[in-house]
Amino acid sequence: GENVEQHPSTLSVQEGDSAVIKCTYSDSASNYFPWYKQELGKRPQLIIDIRSNVGEKKDQRIAVTLNKTAKHFSLHITETQPEDSAVYFCAASPGGGGNKLTFGTGTQLKVEL
C-alpha cells in the first residue's frame, strides 16, 4: 500500500517568512495530492490540491509543487501570518472512484510574531 512521509514534524517561522513542508510517497499509481490544515480539535480543511498532470499550483499565498519522478511534493506558504499556525497534513491517493487517501504524519506550524 501507499506510504506517505512528511517533514518536518514541527516548524517555527517568524511572521512574514516563508514555510515549506515536504512529503514523499511510495506508490507510483498515486495521482492526487491534497493538503489539509487542521486546527486543534477541528476538522481538516482542504487548502490546496494537485493532480499528477501538473507540476505546480498556486492559490494566493499557498503553492504546491509536485515531482512525479522523485515521488515528492511540497507545500509552500509565503508571507506567513499567525493565523497560519496549525497542523498541516499532506495526503496521496490513486484517485478516482472511492479511492482512499493516505495521510502524512503532519507538521505543526507555528508562526511567531
Add this chain to the structure above:
Amino acid sequence: GAVVSQHPSWVICKSGTSVKIECRSLDFQATTMFWYRQFPKQSLMLMATSNEGSKATYEQGVEKDKFLINHASLTLSTLTVTSAHPEDSSFYICSARVAGGSTDTQYFGPGTRLTVL
C-alpha cells in the same frame, strides 16, 4: 457547498456500552464516505470506506464486528462502536466524496470526540 456534519460532537460513555456516530452530507449526495480515527497529536488513520447500499471495506487491523458501519442512504453513514473500551477513546472523523463528480476531493466532518470511562 459540500458541507459534512457529524453527530454527536462529543460523547462520554461507560466501558461496555455502544456508541453510534452519524455522518451526513448536507448539500450533496455521497456514494462514498470514509471513517477515520485520530489519536492526540497523530495523523488521521483510515478505518473503513463506506459505500452506499453495500458493505463497508475495512482497513487491515480494524475489527469490523466492533466498528459497525452502515451507509443506508446517499447522505448518511453511521459508525457504531460496540462494547466500547477506554482504548477506543479517540477523535472519529468522517469524510465524504461528492457522488458522480470527477473530483477526488473529500470533505471532512467536524469530528466526534469519544471518551470511554
